[in-house]
Amino acid sequence: MAKVLVATEKPFAKVAVEGIQKIVEEAGFEFALLEKYTSEEEFLKAVADVDALIVRSDKVTKNVVEAAKNLKIVVRAGAGYDNLDLEACSAKGVVAMNTPGQNSNAVAELALGMMVYMARNSFHAGTGAELRGKKLGIHAYGNVGRYVATIAKGFGMDVYAFDPFVTAEAMEKEGIKVCQSVEELYSTCNYVSLHIPANDKTKKSINFDLLSKMPKGGVLVNTARKEVIDEEGMVKIMESRPDFKYLSDIEPANAAELKEKFADRVFFTPKKMGAETAEANINAGLAAARQIVGFINNGDKTFQVNK
Ligand code: 3PG
Numbered sequence: 299m300a301k302v303l304v305a306t307e308k309p310f311a312k313v314a315v316e317g318i319q320k321i322v323e324e325a326g327f328e329f330a331l332l333e334k335y336t337s338e339e340e341f342l343k344a345v346a347d348v349d350a351l352i353v354r355s356d357k358v359t360k361n362v363v364e365a366a367k368n369l370k371i372v373v374r375a376g377a378g379y380d381n382l383d384l385e386a387c388s389a390k391g392v393v394a395m396n397t398p399g400q401n402s403n404a405v406a407e408l409a410l411g412m413m414v415y416m417a418r419n420s421f422h423a424g425t426g427a428e429l430r431g432k433k434l435g436i437h438a439y440g441n442v443g444r445y446v447a448t449i450a451k452g453f454g455m456d457v458y459a460f461d462p463f464v465t466a467e468a469m470e471k472e473g474i475k476v477c478q479s480v481e482e483l484y485s486t487c488n489y490v491s492l493h494i495p496a497n498d499k500t501k502k503s504i505n506f507d508l509l510s511k512m513p514k515g516g517v518l519v520n521t522a523r524k525e526v527i528d529e530e531g532m533v534k535i536m537e538s539r540p541d542f543k544y545l546s547d548i549e550p551a552n553a554a555e556l557k558e559k560f561a562d563r564v565f566f567t568p569k570k571m572g573a574e575t576a577e578a579n580i581n582a583g584l585a586a587a588r589q590i591v592g593f594i595n596n597g598d599k600t601f602q603v604n605k
Contacts, residue, residue, distance in 0.1 A: 300594050301328040301368075302587070303348040305341055307356050308569070309333040310375075314579035318352065321587040325595065338362075345369065350590045352583070353381070355570065358394075360386035371593050373601075375586040376401055376573055377441065378523060380496045384604040393593060395601040397585040399441040401578035405547075406445030408572045409491050409521045410453070412545040416517060416565060430454035435487030439464045439474065442521070443493040447474060458487055485511040489519060496523035506531035509542070520546040521572045536560045547572045 302322045304315065315331065322329040332344040338361065345351060345366035351358070352373050363369065363386040371393045374382055379396045387394045410429075418426035434450045436443040439461035447457045451473060458475045460483040466476040477483040484490060490512065494500045505528035509518065516539070520527065529552045535542050536556065542563065549566045550556065556564045573582065592598035 299326065299328050300349040301330060301347060302350040302352065302590055303330045303332060303344055304352045304583075305332045305335070305344060305356055306352075306354050307333075307335055308354055308574075310354070310579040310583045311576040313576060314583040317580055317584045318587040321584060321591060325591040327591070327594070350594065352586045352590070354573075355381050358382045358387075363387055363390055363392060366392075371395065371590055373397065373586040373589050375582040378495055379603050380523065380525075382603075388604045392604075393599055393602050394604040395586075395589055395593075395599075396603055397582045397589065398601065400582035400585045401573035401575075402441040403445045404575040404578035405442045405521050405572035406449055407575075408547060408567075409442075409446050409519050410449050412519055412521075412547070412565060413489060413491075413517065416543055416545055420562065420565065429489075431456065432489060433458060433487040435459065435477070435483040435490040436461075436474070436493065437480070437483060437490055438493040438495075438522075439469055440493055443491070444472070446491050446493070447472065455489075458483055480508065481511055484508050485513070488513060488515060489517045491519040492522040492526060494522055494526055496525040501525045502528040502531075504528060504531075506534045509535040510539070512542070515541050515543075517543040517545065520544075520548065522548075524548040524550050532556070533559075536563065 304318055319329045335341055342365040345362055348366055349368050350371045352375055354375055358372055360383050369392050373395045375397050377396055377398055382394050384394055417429060430453060432455055434455045434457050436447055436459040439459040450457050458477050459469055460477040460480050469476050504526050529550055545565045547567050548570050553566050
């Protein structure tokens with residue numbers, strides 16, 4: 299009997315775990331759960347006899363893949379799979395998947411929520427500003443970017459996007475003004491919302507030069523990955539531009555320094571929480587379980603991210 303482990307340092311909502319268990323058991327597989335683990339050792343022990351693994355941002359390292367002797371499939375219940383060692387998976391013939399789109403709306407709502415929070419003086423007394431009529435740049439028009447655009451249009455924002463992997467025609471059809479370069483996006487928009495993955499090309503790519511192109515009062519919103527920010531460049535722009543603001547769902551390594559120096563111009567959630575809604579947990583968790591059943595029973599490799 300195939301054994302499916304849900305290993306989540308940051309647990310899914312209970313209702314999502316119950317849904318995953320139901321799908322796994324109805325397929326005739328064994329269900330196992332490891333939540334809030336505190337060491338890699340615990341994780342390594344739990345994967346020893348599993349055939350399939352569901353994780354969130356949990357690091358599926360070479361160690362984990364090698365310790366999981368029977369592993370055939372790992373599904374990252376979410377979008378970004380920078381936490382999976384794809385090379386190690388491929389070397390062992392393990393199929394790696396994500397569940398694209400399933401938690402996107404939750405992340406998008408948080409991005410807009412943070413924008414409102416900052417525009418209204420962190421909900422302190424005093425005159426704030428409105429989002430209506432402001433220019434919002436979507437940096438990468440994928441699943442989350444599209445939800446952000448839809449909600450922002452509801453706010454009456456003027457939405458721009460840059461994404462070399464999406465055609466101008468597709469974006470224009472959805473009412474988006476297309477930028478030809480990342481520089482054009484940043485120099486045009488009052489707000490920029492980041493939706494790029496963390497990889498060798500994007501890490502530290504959001505740097506001083508790019509941010510300094512933003513108009514006066516520029517706001518960067520990061521619900522993507524902290525690795526894409528050049529942290530030194532961020533300190534530099536905050537120091538040289540007293541009008542610049544930075545909102546992030548992911549506490550950067552230099553969060554303490556930024557909060558101390560620029561208290562009213564930065565906001566960081568205490569723990570990454572973009573996808574922390576019951577709806578997103580259910581959507582992504584159940585999709586992951588169904589993908590595992592489809593793969594084990596029918597060899598369905600839709601959403602495979604390692605080749
Ligand atoms: C994702 O890539 O899907 C999001 O960053 C959510 O990550 P999480 O599952 O760790 O909340």
